[in-house]
Structure formats: structure tokens, C-alpha cells
Amino acid sequence: MGAEFVQFSLPPILIGTLAAIACALPGNFLILRRQALIGDAISHVVLPGIVVAFLVTGTVAALPMLVGAGGAALVAVVLIEVIRRLGRIEPGAAMGVTFTTLFAAGVLLLERSDTSSVHLDVEHALMGNLESLVWLDATGWASLADPAALAGLPPELPRIAAACAVVVALTALFWRWLRISTFDEGFARGLGLPVGAIGLGLVATAALAAVAAFDAVGSIIVIAMFICPPAAARLMTDRLEVQVAWSVAFATLSAVAGYVLAGYGPLWLGHPHAVSAAGMIAVVSGAILALACLFGPRRTRSGAATGSG
Amino acid sequence: MDTLISALLLQAGYNAALVGIGAALLGVASGAAGTFLVLRKRALVSDAVAHATLPGVGLAFVAMVALGGDGRALAGLLAGSALSAWVGLLAVEWMTRRTRLPEDAAIGAVLSVFFGLGIVILTLIQTMSAGRQAGLEDFLLGATAGMLFSDAAMIAVGGAVAVALVWALRRPMTLVAFDAEYAAATGTDVRRVDLAMMALVMGVTVIGLKLVGLVLIVALLIIPPVTARFWTERSGRMVWGAAALGGASGYLGAAISASAPALPTGPIIVLVAAALFALSLLFAPARGVLAAMLRQRRFQARVHRRQGLLALARSEPILEPYTIRVLVAEGLLRRDGVATEAGRAEAARIARDEKRWEVAREIHRDAALTGRYDGLTPIDAVFTADEIAEFDRRLGPPMPVGGMA
Numbered sequence: 001m002g003a004e005f006v007q008f009s010l011p012p013i014l015i016g017t018l019a020a021i022a023c024a025l026p027g028n029f030l031i032l033r034r035q036a037l038i039g040d041a042i043s044h045v046v047l048p049g050i051v052v053a054f055l056v057t058g059t060v061a062a063l064p065m066l067v068g069a070g071g072a073a074l075v076a077v078v079l080i081e082v083i084r085r086l087g088r089i090e091p092g093a094a095m096g097v098t099f100t101t102l103f104a105a106g107v108l109l110l111e112r113s114d115t116s117s118v119h120l121d122v123e124h125a126l127m128g129n130l131e132s133l134v135w136l137d138a139t140g141w142a143s144l145a146d147p148a149a150l151a152g153l154p155p156e157l158p159r160i161a162a163a164c165a166v167v168v169a170l171t172a173l174f175w176r177w178l179r180i181s182t183f184d185e186g187f188a189r190g191l192g193l194p195v196g197a198i199g200l201g202l203v204a205t206a207a208l209a210a211v212a213a214f215d216a217v218g219s220i221i222v223i224a225m226f227i228c229p230p231a232a233a234r235l236m237t238d239r240l241e242v243q244v245a246w247s248v249a250f251a252t253l254s255a256v257a258g259y260v261l262a263g264y265g266p267l268w269l270g271h272p273h274a275v276s277a278a279g280m281i282a283v284v285s286g287a288i289l290a291l292a293c294l295f296g297p298r299r300t301r302s303g304a305a306t307g308s309g
Numbered sequence: 310m311d312t313l314i315s316a317l318l319l320q321a322g323y324n325a326a327l328v329g330i331g332a333a334l335l336g337v338a339s340g341a342a343g344t345f346l347v348l349r350k351r352a353l354v355s356d357a358v359a360h361a362t363l364p365g366v367g368l369a370f371v372a373m374v375a376l377g378g379d380g381r382a383l384a385g386l387l388a389g390s391a392l393s394a395w396v397g398l399l400a401v402e403w404m405t406r407r408t409r410l411p412e413d414a415a416i417g418a419v420l421s422v423f424f425g426l427g428i429v430i431l432t433l434i435q436t437m438s439a440g441r442q443a444g445l446e447d448f449l450l451g452a453t454a455g456m457l458f459s460d461a462a463m464i465a466v467g468g469a470v471a472v473a474l475v476w477a478l479r480r481p482m483t484l485v486a487f488d489a490e491y492a493a494a495t496g497t498d499v500r501r502v503d504l505a506m507m508a509l510v511m512g513v514t515v516i517g518l519k520l521v522g523l524v525l526i527v528a529l530l531i532i533p534p535v536t537a538r539f540w541t542e543r544s545g546r547m548v549w550g551a552a553a554l555g556g557a558s559g560y561l562g563a564a565i566s567a568s569a570p571a572l573p574t575g576p577i578i579v580l581v582a583a584a585l586f587a588l589s590l591l592f593a594p595a596r597g598v599l600a601a602m603l604r605q606r607r608f609q610a611r612v613h614r615r616q617g618l619l620a621l622a623r624s625e626p627i628l629e630p631y632t633i634r635v636l637v638a639e640g641l642l643r644r645d646g647v648a649t650e651a652g653r654a655e656a657a658r659i660a661r662d663e664k665r666w667e668v669a670r671e672i673h674r675d676a677a678l679t680g681r682y683d684g685l686t687p688i689d690a691v692f693t694a695d696e697i698a699e700f701d702r703r704l705g706p707p708m709p710v711g712g713m714a
Contacts, residue, residue, distance in 0.1 A: 036414040037353055040421075044524075086598050087590050092413075093352040093535050097586060100528030104579035107450060107525075111571045123446060127428050220428060224421035231414045262429070273436035275429045282425025289418055293408050301409040 039226030048106030128218020163212030235296030332559035340555025361397025363427025451522035
């Protein structure tokens with residue numbers, strides 16, 4: 001059990017958890033700023049980004065993919081803003097126009113280019129392939145201290161760990177700015193804070209988390225983790241610090257429980273095959289959110305009656 | 310090019326003709342239904358609805374196989390997708406009404422969780438013996454190869470029903486879209502109208518699944534209405550404009566996709582719609598970017614012309630190069646900065662207008678009239694000839710302009 005667990009389950013669980021946390025942290029602020037669907041838009045436009053990167057470089061190496069996806073996210077954010085301002089269109093519709101168009105362009109490019117030699121397809125982009133990130137060099141828990149074995153870790157693990165560390169560091173560093181500008185933009189502006197730059201930085205951080213997580217786990221988890229854990233946490237407390245802590249806990253729980261349920265759940269039910277871990281992680285996060293909606297101590301608007309708001 | 314023309318004339322084969330007609334009808338229905346969604350500022354709810362169809366497709370397949378039938382029967386799959394989309398929609402409604410989460414968070418949560426659940430069910434199906442060739446992945450991006458006549462007929466009937474419903478519900482939906490509180494106060498059940506609108510959106514999504522897939526159907530619901538909005542200020546025209554744009558995108562997109570290999574139908578339709586959007590954004594007559602720029606230029610030229618002429622009337626030199634260019638282009642000024650005969654006449658006229666306004670603002674306390682003084686509007690556009698004659702009487706006899714005797 002021990003050796004097998006370290007080989008086949010530990011890396012995916014770690015990667016899933018780190019990806020979930022990296023997405024949930026900026027998600028807290030996106031939800032409070034009513035920009036939750038930016039995550040949705042970003043994770044759709046990652047596809048054209050990686051396809052263009054592939055067409056330019058001819059490889060599926062990690063760095064060009066990350067640059068391409070990040071560039072696409074940036075293009076999408078700028079386009080949404082341009083369309084919203086120039087066309088005087090409400091943000092939701094501007095977002096819908098932008099990300100569907102870019103996604104369609106990505107699918108078309110993918111169909112037109114010869115990607116039969118490499119593993120690059122829409123389904124993989126959507127679902128990820130968490131299960132395949134195994135650590136065959138491990139022989140047991142002792143391998144965690146063995147440099148030779150550690151070198152065989154799936155490269156996604158150090159990458160997502162670095163991205164997660166950057167997101168945590170940025171959140172901690174700009175905590176006060178983020179909090180003030182999220183809750184009272186006018187006050188933040190009055191204090192002389194660069195409100196526009198903070199907003200853009202938040203979106204850029206979200207894009208970083210989305211792109212890094214996407215590389216490892218596919219875009220469903222990315223959208224689910226941007227929204228579900230922070231939304232559930234929002235229903236637990238009125239304090240931002242506590243909310244962020246809850247969201248990290250929920251994200252971790254979703255990733256671990258989702259992976260275990262996907263891998264072993266069908267076995268317990270007498271079904272021989274595992275199901276998609278990415279999908280299951282999203283489902284578990286949804287279940288947590290549903291429970292928070294039903295029983296969270298701060299689930300209603302303060303002072304709101306039970307009518308339509 | 311020949312293949313494109315033959316595809317446009319429905320001569321590119323039976324399947325291509327079916328797809329073309331189906332796509333056009335789908336575009337008409339989604340454009341019309343999407344208009345109210347966009348006007349109600351709830352465009353992205355359709356994204357949640359579309360993604361929420363996936364678990365229903367999977368469950369319907371499992372159920373049909375379990376009952377011993379063919380799991381791929383389109384009608385059954387669509388019924389399943391409609392059911393789970395409805396559940397997803399109610400979940401969005403419920404979360405927004407009963408918790409303090411904003412609607413966008415509810416949309417994102419439903420969309421990702423239902424989609425995740427759908428993926429779980431699809432991976433389960435892939436391990437079933439009947440599920441190997443289920444092809445349910447086609448519902449992600451649509452697949453038009455091998456479309457059956459019955460599929461096209463289903464899209465046609467569904468599209469016609471959707472358009473008829475839009476027609477029947479256009480008044481309450483317009484009312485709710487523009488002023489929900491007024492609608493509620495006059496006795497319209499806003500929640501019911503919203504649900505009806507969402508049911509329409511769901512219907513269009515479901516019939517579009519086979520053709521463009523669940524990721525891109527959102528585009529057909531949002532892009533044509535937003536495009537139509539550039540061309541009109543009236544909601545009725547917007548509905549039919551969006552329907553026409555959607556239909557054209559569908560038809561043209563299907564024809565282009567049939568004209569060459571490796572041009573997937575769904576993405577091409579979306580890109581055609583997006584191209585129409587981009588053209589409208591730039592070139593629409595009233596709300597387009599180009600029109601706004603021209604308006605701005607004209608306004609700028611009028612200000613410079615007037616200020617330049619006033620300077621001439623006061624015999625002041627004009628230093629601003631743009632002002633000189635405007636006046637020279639009209640033949641009011643020579644290149645060396647000396648006014649022409651016409652320029653002196655026009656300067657006198659403008660100076661008189663300015664003087665009349667001064668008097669008018671002194672004697673008229675009516676802000677509704679004198680408030681229209683903006684330094685550009687000629688006074689005879691606001692006051693009657695009699696009133697202007699009265700201003701002139703107070704001004705006294707004319708004086709020579711620009712120091713010329």
C-alpha cells in the first residue's frame with residue numbers, strides 16, 4: 001500500500017491540492033469583486049493560447065505553452081475591456097462575446113494544424129489528466145528523501161508548487177491593498193492606491209494560477225476552484241482572513257476527497273474502473289458549496305428577507 | 310470558391326444541405342431568444358445552462374442502455390440534457406435568491422460542478438461495454454458529419470417553437486428586461502417571465518447541442534443580439550435583427566464549413582457571427598466606433614471654426630494650426646492668416662450671433678431656452694425671428710468688423 005500510494009496517488013493528490021489552492025486564493029477576491037466569471041473566461045481562452053504556442057514553436061514543451069496561455073489570457077482581458085468600452089456593452093455580454101470567439105478560433109486552429117503527432121486535443125484541455133501524473137521512480141515513503149528518485153517526479157509538481165508559492169506570496173504581500181480596494185474602491189483611491197493596477201494585478205495572478213493549474217489538471221478544476229471553495233467560504237464568515245482560510249481548507253478537502261473518490265469510489269461500488277479525477281474534484285467542491293448554501297452560518301444577506309433580491 | 314457557392318445554394322450534398330438549413334434555423338431561434346437574455350443583462354446564465362446539459366446527456370445514455378435501447382437516440386439524449394439544464398438553472402436561481410452569493414458566482418459554480426459531474430459520468434460510460442462508441446464527446450463541440458434528416462427536422466421544429474414563443478412572450482419579456490420593478494408593480498410575475506425566458510434559452514441550447522456543442526452555443530445566444538444592438542435602439546427590431554444575424558451566421562458558417570475539409574461547423578459559425586459583430590462594432594451608423602470618431606471630429610471642427618471666426622471678428626491673430634486648417638479649407642482664411650471676403654462676412658455673422666446670445670441671456674431668465682447656449686448653437690435655432698429682432702433692437706445699429714472701415 002505504502003509504495004503504491006507514493007507512486008500513483010501522492011503526486012496527483014499533491015498537484016491537485018496545490019492547483020486548487022492556487023486558484024482558490026485569487027478566487028476569494030474575484031468573488032467579492034463580482035468578477036467570478038473572469039476565471040471562466042480565462043480558462044476558455046487558454047486553449048487558443050496553447051494552440052498558437054504549439055504552432056509557433058512546434059513542440060508541446062511547458063514553457064511555450066505557459067507563455068502562450070498567459071498571453072491569450074492577457075489578450076482576452078484587454079479585448080473584454082475594449083469591447084465593453086468601445087461598444088458600450090455590459091461586461092457579461094462582452095465577456096461572452098470574447099471568450100467564445102477565442103475558443104472557437106482555438107478549436108479551428110487545432111483542427112487545421114497537424115497535431116496528430118502530439119498529445120493536444122480539446123478534451124484533454126478540458127478534463128486534464130491528473131491520473132497520469134505518476135512517480136514511477138518511487139519505491140516507498142523513503143523516496144521522498146532520495147534525490148535520485150525525486151528527480152523522477154512528474155515535472156508538473158514543481159511547476160504548480162512554484163506557481164502556488166508565487167500566488168501565496170503575492171496575496172500576502174498585497175493583502176492590505178487588495179482588501180481595501182476590494183471592499184471600498186473609492187476609499188482606496190482616496191488613499192492614493194493604484195486601484196486600476198491592483199485590479200489588473202489580481203486578474204494577472206488569477207491568470208497565472210489558471211495557466212499553471214490548467215497544465216496539470218485541465219480547465220474544469222480551474223473554474224470550479226476559482227469559484228466553489230471561496231463561495232462556500234463566503235457563506236461561513238464575515239471576516240476576510242477567516243474566509244480565505246476556509247477557502248483553502250475547502251480547496252484542499254475537494255482535491256483530496258475528489259481524487260480518492262474518483263480512484264477508489266467505483267471500486268467500493270464494485271465497479272472496476274476509476275472515473276475522471278478532475279471531474280470528481282469539481283463535484284466534491286460543488287457538494288461542499290451546496291452544504292454551505294444549506295447550512296452555512298452566514299448564508300443569507302444580512303437583514304435580507306426571503307424574497308428576490 | 311465553387312464549393313462554397315454550391316454549398317450556399319444547398320447543392321453540396323444532402324448532409325451539407327441539412328446542416329445548412331438546420332444551422333440557419335438554430336441561428337434564428339438563438340438570436341431571438343438571446344436578445345432578451347442580453348437586454349436583461351444575464352447573458353452568461355446561458356453559459357451555466359449550456360454546461361449543465363452534460364450530466365443529463367450522460368445519464369440519459371446510461372438510462373437508455375439500461376432499458377435495453379440504443380443509448381444514442383438523439384431525442385432521449387436531448388430530453389436528458391434539458392432535464393439537467395433545468396436543474397442547473399434552478400440551482401442558479403436558488404443560490405442567487407436564498408444566499409448572499411452574487412449571480413456570477415452562482416453561474417460559475419453551477420457551470421463547473423455540472424460540467425465536472427458530466428465528465429465523471431462520461432468516463433464511467435467509456436468503461437461500459439455499450440459505451441465504447443457512444444460518441445457523447447461530440448456534444449462538447451458539436452458534430453455535423455452524418456446528421457440525419459430526423460435530427461435536422463428536430464432542430465427545425467424546435468427552432469420554430471422557440472421563435473413562436475419569443476413572439477408570444479415579447480411584451481412581458483421586454484417589460485421585465487427594461488424595468489423589472491415597474492413590471493412587478495404593474496402585476497407582471499417577474500420571476501415567472503424570467504423562468505420562461507430561461508426555458509427558451511434552455512430549449513435553444515438543447516437543440517443546438519448536436520450542431521455546435523455546449524461550449525459554443527453560448528456564442529449564438531450572445532453575439533447576434535449584441536451585434537443587433539449596434540444597429541437599432543428599438544427592442545422589437547433588435548429581436549428580428551438578432552434573429553436575422555444569427556440565421557445568416559448559421560447558414561454562412563455551415564456553407565463555409567462544408568466547402569473544405571477540417572473546417573468544423575460550430576467554430577466556423579461562431580467566427581462568422583464574431584466577424585459580423587466586429588464589423589458592426591466598427592461601422593454601425595449610430596453606435597459604431599467609426600461613427601463616434603467622425604462625430605467627435607465634426608464637433609471639434611465646429612468648435613475650432615466658431616472660435617477662429619470670433620478671433621477674426623476681434624482682429625486677433627489665429628495661432629492654433631488646426632483652426633487655421635479648418636478655416637482655410639472652407640475658404641474663409643488665406644494661408645497667410647488674412648481673412649477672405651467670405652471669411653469676414655462669416656466672422657461678422659458669428660460675432661452678431663454671439664452678441665445676440667449675450668442679450669438673450671440677459672433678458673431671458675428661462676433656463677430651458679438660454680440653457681441651450683453652448684457656444685455652437687446658432688441663435689435662430691432656439692429663438693423666433695421676432696425675439697431676435699428684439700435682441701437686435703437692444704444691440705443697436707451694426708458696427709464694422711475687424712477694424713475695417
